[in-house]
Amino acid sequence: MREFLHMPNTAESHSTAGGVAAINAPSTPTAVTGIAPEEIKRYMQLYAANPLFGYHDKWIISDNPYRRPIDQQAVTRHDFSRPLKREEAFGSSALAAQRMLFNVYETDFVFLPEKDFAAKRADFESFYSNENKLLGELIRPTLETHLFGFLEEEIDISGKWSAAAVESYLRHLIENHERSEIDILSAVLSSLDPEKAALTLLIQVAGDFLTESSSSARNLLGKFGLVQSELFKIAIDDYGYGVHKAKHSTLFESTLETCGLATEAHAYWHFYLTGSLALNNYYHYVCRDHSKFFRAIGAIAVGESLFAHTCRKFSEMLRAVFGNRVDTYYFDEHYHIDAHHGRMATENVVAPAIAKYGDSVIPEIVRGMEELQSITSLADDDFMAQLIWADDLEGQRTAASRIHQSGLSQDAESRITTAVLRKGDPISTRACDADSLWLVESGTLELVAGHDRSIQIEAGEGIVVLRGRLHGASSVSPECLYHVYELKD
Template sequence: MPLDPADLLPLLDPGDPNGIVKAFAANTAFRAAEWEELTTEENPYRRPVRPDDLAWLDYGKPMPAAKALKLSALLGHRMLRNVYDAGLLYLPPVPGRAAADDGAAFYSARNRALGALAGPILERHLFSLLDGEYKPLDSADPQALRREIRAYHENRLAEPGRAFTVAAATTDRRAAATFMLLQLSAYLPAARAAAGRAALGEYDAAHPGARPLLLDEYRNWAAAHQDYRDLLAGAGLKPTAAAYWQLYLGTSLGRGNLLHHLSGDREKYPEFLGALVHQQIDEAADGPRFAAVLEDGLGLRTGLFDTLGTLTPDGLDARLDSVLTPLAAAFGPEAVHRFHRGFADARWFAGLWDGDLADQLAWADSIELHREKAERISRHIAESGIEVDLDTFVESHEETSTTHVHNEHRLVMVERGQMHFWNNVTHKIAFGEGDKVLIPVSRLHGSTVLSGECTYHQPIIPEAMYQQF
């Protein structure tokens, strides 16, 4: 049914950008998760956002870099991915009532109109921090840019990121490999879809060769899709879009969102090309590392990363010749700076992702240690008579907490009842009366109540006390 624009007029309050974001998040497909929806393998439209948290989060202003791993970033990137994906075609693997209902809400004219309004608000909140992180080139000399990109390429090929090093050192290699594969599924398809979106248009006269290059990015992804499906199947996972939505890190969503943002904003064409070159370097550097982690943890051998291609130093030079040289010729020196800006922004997000994923893997692999730390911290607070801020929750059977992060270090202390705590698809962790665990700031987790009722407390742990233990 066509949308009556008058339905949106009450939301168009320039003094309340949060009102628009809340209205978008109120879509029934984005409602908080229920216990049977920890994964949504048959429904590509069911994407829980935790809309209740928007009552106290402010998307009306830019987010500082210090909060890039906190709750407003996670929920913001979830919502922004939904804005972008509403413009792409997703079909459920099998027909079903839940997918049909959520699909109707996901693709409704109202949702797309609200997404068009909420998207710029979310982009400003999530991406403005890059202005303060960017270090400009000293000159508009394309050769200076080439040297920087070549050096980065060499370094990426030589040095694995923290995440791969941590994954190789985990005790539970299967869990680590599975979680890394989930993160790959959160941004690799998005990155390739963004290239396909960027290819649309008529610009060959001004930038010859660019459209075939962009189309090849998407065509190669389509050709590799069976390898991708086989890889997920080997890990016991489904290829349905957003099947493991609750376990995508905000930084994994953010990497794909940045490319969608730059490809969708036609004024940022040079920036998108710079970000795309970074993505190609990233895939060449990390492809063999992903393959090694997946073989080690899951016993899987895959040709996916070979199919997607590798970027040698000579190949990088050829790529820059085909992209950067005609860009500078057509648009002048400013295009060099803008290409560099897109490259640098994608590089920053990749670095943030690497640290975030490394910390998540290390924490998830040491839950027993963090249970012990929780006991020690709890005892220290009680014996020392220390007062800390405390949140208490009383939840009923099957009540579920959609995965989230905290903006501070917290303990979870079960007073009575039982609950499942989870941070991966590989297993759930049982908690009963008296059990405790330490959840550091920004670590992704969720829970489900198993008993008729469960009462638990969350003391907030100051940074100094956290460091002490």
């Protein structure tokens, strides 16, 4: 029996949304928390069972920043106690873990809805409740190791580093980056539907840009002299010197609006790709744990230094796709200011930190530089793979037909599930660990591959959903019966 079960989008019972009082004492302690892995798993299930994180009824979550669906069934079925390998970074386990971890991290920040707070007050209180925060804190170290543990294996730093070597390396990275095309932007421009591709990309970055610099702002407080003040200058720029209209996230809202997208935090939660969540979570991972402070400033130095060129190209891409109707000021401002921020992070943060705290902090700084590039590359790969798949939904329908006609038994290893969806059933998005074939027996299924990216599958038709690709489903007809088969390689 395969552990993988592709379950239909059905509403779950959330009656187990429990409090900390339900937690038993640990049995076999783990290194980090002193709690047995099976207990941690149980806490994860309790965490994910919070009604806030249950299924939703709409693809866009309108003005409720506390509603953040997690695939509860994935939480139940996966083993989170081991680090994932890089090649598993877009699978079902990774998606569920990234969503949980993102929620854990973001309970540290203030989110308020734009309208009708009274109606959302219960959600607000639940999101920031001690029960939710304490459960989150208990599961956080395990999730971090599960998702980012592979970086320890993937990256090694050795040799006699100096401040001059760090500076040379950073300059080398910037020069290479500025000579290069930005693959994700090229992918948007060469997409079959550049407008939808650009919207997909804006949605991916919205999870970070709408909370501009919140993760790195974790390293502003405390007492650490000159470096602290220099980091503060970068944050002040990002927050528009307290002028709301100049705050970078406000500028980004204007970009979203002019492209016809919602500006509320996490309105497009369902469509955040695993890689995009990983990139957001990585900044939290190194900035929240202050023992990773030097790693964090390395990551920030690279991020700020490379972002200027990325923003210039991003702005060009948006204007090429949307013409004059798009407000690109957010990106134009960053093109200007991040050139300064890159220099500030390098000359005024990294270099003084090395001078003051010694060369022994350099390997951590360089590790941060490398880890950020590694995670960025993951996020880029995920985005481009999703774009290619979403562009080719018709082709995937044809492929399904071909597989079906050539005899299912030769290609399908096992039937994963048979499900009935009804119109209006709660919805969610998820990712699978293997390619799968969906066959509709009756009714009409809408297979969703992103915001405003979907295909309708009629009775007798099918579609191939590729491994790691984010997808969801709903029924267009009153009822839809379909089967899902896992495909062999």
